[in-house]
Amino acid sequence: xxxxxxxxxxxxxxxxxxxxxxxxxxxxxxxxxxxxxxxxxxxxxxxxxxxxxxxxxxxxxxxxxxxxxxxxxxxxxxxxxxxxxxxxxxxxxxxxxxxxxxxxxxxxx
Amino acid sequence: xxxxxxxxxxxxxxxxxxxxxxxxxxxxxxxxxxxxxxxxxxxxxxxxxxxxxxxxxxxxxxxxxxxxxxxxxxxxxxxxxxxxxxxxxxxxxxxxxxxxxxxxxxxxxxxxxx
Numbered sequence: 703x704x705x706x707x708x709x710x711x712x713x714x715x716x717x718x719x720x721x722x723x724x725x726x727x728x729x730x731x732x733x734x735x736x737x738x739x740x741x742x743x744x745x746x747x748x749x750x751x752x753x754x755x756x757x758x759x760x761x762x763x764x765x766x767x768x769x770x771x772x773x774x775x776x777x778x779x780x781x782x783x784x785x786x787x788x789x790x791x792x793x794x795x796x797x798x799x800x801x802x803x804x805x806x807x808x809x810x811x
Numbered sequence: 812x813x814x815x816x817x818x819x820x821x822x823x824x825x826x827x828x829x830x831x832x833x834x835x836x837x838x839x840x841x842x843x844x845x846x847x848x849x850x851x852x853x854x855x856x857x858x859x860x861x862x863x864x865x866x867x868x869x870x871x872x873x874x875x876x877x878x879x880x881x882x883x884x885x886x887x888x889x890x891x892x893x894x895x896x897x898x899x900x901x902x903x904x905x906x907x908x909x910x911x912x913x914x915x916x917x918x919x920x921x922x923x924x925x
Contacts, residue, residue, distance in 0.1 A: 706854075745904050745916040746855065789854070798845070799906075799914060803854040 703728055706802035708790050714808045719780050723805045725773040725790030732792040732800075735766055737775050740787045740804060749775075749788070780809045814838055815907050817917035824895055825925055831891045832920045834905030840885035841907035845914065846878075849902040861888040895924045 708725045715721050727735075738746040750757065752764040752773055763776040773790055787804040794800050814837040824830055834844055842863045847855040859880055860868040867880035879891040888907075892899055900923050906914040 743902075743921075745919045747916070748913060751913075797908070798857055798860065800857075801854040803852075 705729055705800045706790055706792050708802035708805045710803055710805060712806040712808050714810060715780055717780060717782060717809055717811055720778045721780055723775045723788055725802055727771050727792040729792060729794055732794060734793040735773050736791040737764055738789040738791055740789055746789055782809050785809045815915045815917040817905055817920050819920060820918060821921045823923045826896050827894055829891055829893045830895055830922060831889055832903055834888045834917050836886045836907040839909055842885060843908045844882060844888040845906045846890050847904045897924045900924045
């Protein structure tokens with residue numbers, strides 16, 4: 703079983719739609735969680751950290767459920783520029799980052 | 812925000828040659844840097860953790876004699892792929908750990924070994 707699992711997608715949604723991504727992690731000792739965004743042939747860029755209380759940054763909302771070892775990302779009013787691969791990340795031992803394979807989002811006109 | 816650079820951005824080399832990739836933190840000091848590799852349609856895989864002034868820590872399955880890491884200063888880590896072969900062709904990305912444990916990634920280096 704992979705340490706961080708995501709549905710690879712692709713998720714094809716119309717502009718303005720709301721889309722949600724889910725992620726599960728297997729290491730119950732993981733302390734920190736993040737969502738990164740990766741554009742094609744580019745490096746990952748931090749989108750947001752994920753906190754147990756849930757956190758929001760503009761159109762993006764992240765949630766963490768430690769009991770279920772489950773992380774989510776909600777994107778509201780999606781834009782064409784949101785098209786990318788979204789990587790779910792959990793920290794492991796030594797604060798190493800463990801990446802999921804990513805979920806691909808395509809926002810269409 | 813924190814900036815990390817990598818050089819070169821792209822390299823093509825013949826099988827058997829060695830390739831050095833540099834990773835620099837431009838506006839902050841990083842005692843710890845990380846080297847990742849990403850094959851097409853796969854996730855980033857951590858290769859090694861580079862610690863300033865000490866030996867790197869390699870992940871299981873990564874040959875330390877093939878992937879030489881040197882972290883000589885608080886702003887520079889280098890990865891040398893020795894005797895590169897076609898199967899080493901990949902996207903190599905470094906990251907530097909900044910404040911609050913956030914990792915900032917370099918733009919990556921595409922290596923193609925012919």
